[in-house]
Amino acid sequence: MSPSNPSGRTVAPHGWVQAVATALAGLVAMGVTAALGLWAAGAADLPGGGFAPVVAATVVTAVGGTVEVSGNAGGLADTAAGLTVMPLSVTLAGVLVVAAGFLRPLRHRAVASAGELAGWAGRIAVVWLLGLIGLALAARHTFAVPLGDETISDLGDLFGVSPEVGFRANVPLTVVVGLVWLAGTLLLALAVSRRAPLPGRLLPFQTSVRPAAYAMVVLLLVHVVAGLVVAVVVAATRGHPAETLAVALLGLPNVVWPALTIGLGADWHGRVQGPFDLPMPHVLDEVLRTPDVSTLNLQALADYDNRWWWLVVVEAVLLLAAGFLTAVRSPARMRTWQHAVHLAVALALTVLMICLVCRISAHLGLSLFGIGDLGGALSARLFLRADVWPALGLALLWGLVAGFLGALAARPVRRRGVTPGDA
Structure with missing residues (x-):
């Protein structure tokens, strides 16, 4: 039954x-x-x-x-x-x-x-x-x-x-x-x-966990949708639709989620060497294909194209929206500083996840009769990794500010009045 x-x-x-x-x-x-x-x-x-x-x-x-x-x-x-x-x-x-x-x-x-x-x-x-x-x-x-x-x-x-x-x-x-x-x-x-x-024992935690967690998932999905829109526009205007489709279907979050952290000010380190023909945006190949290890950050991207500075504005708007969403889904009794702390912790965990799952390492080497030496013309190498601890610190700072401002912006749309202590 x-x-x-x-x-x-x-x-x-x-x-x-x-x-x-x-x-x-x-x-x-x-x-x-x-x-x-x-x-x-x-x-x-x-x-x-x-x-x-x-x-x-x-x-x-x-x-x-x-x-x-x-x-x-x-x-x-x-x-x-x-x-x-x-x-x-x-x-x-x-x-x-x-x-x-x-x-x-x-x-x-x-x-x-x-x-x-x-x-x-x-x-x-x-x-x-x-x-x-x-x-x-x-x-x-x-x-x-x-x-x-x-x-x-x-x-x-x-x-x-x-x-x-x-x-x-x-x-x-x-x-x-x-x-x-x-x-x-x-x-x-x-x-x-x-x-x-x-379970009944976990019900008290849902008001502090679920709103911020939901906001972070929405934030990640918004980045994916935005990346998909950009991919469609690129495929329609610049050609190479097959390569763009490959990026979208295999590694779109591998591109747009690190962009979130870069917009917050984080650094990634990497290098592309050899005849790798992987589906990846041309700008990443240009920045990372250097004789030595490259730093992938806002400055490096802006040196390639000044429009990358707009990434800071985009991320600031999206984080404010995430703070607002967290606040409107939370109980009215929750104080402003609590919203800020919840969003900061959630954003730091999200950035940590991005740093861990978006790492890339690939290499191929061939030595024949001593020619090539596993690292010369017959080899290929690609790696990309984040500078984790500074990224987490930046995420905490951004989360505190966005959570605080988002809670303030959400006050007029709350169905219940705020507690006296919040004022």
């Missing part, structure tokens, strides 16, 4: 059919997004049926899993390769679909026990686990590496050297990290949703 809430309305049971539908819908959404993005990037022409394994590997990395890259070139050559990146467009597709499926059966509830929520999450986790294992086992393939230079290629043919680079998912680590990813997604859904029920 279906459970009922106190109002007498029938509530759908959190059964296995819904768990299967939720988990599979998330995996399918991620798989379709990855496949379309890779197709736009030209991966559909990979030799030896490599497209499907690359799609599986992309989904594995999107949930935080590990794909190990290895090389083999025989006794006369040596290879080295590595890749660490999360395609966050694929990640975001999975988060939105899984969160929606998890919350849907709970939308008519006011309170739910911890055991009930854990049981519902556990059913989804079982199906998710099976899907992760299947993807991790499918994410393996080997590709031949062209030697490039004609002389070196002739030497390789003469001595029978055929460099290869392969990849395979680390199944145990992928399963563990993928389950942590799922747990984080479900907890975030409960923290953000206004209607999702919580």
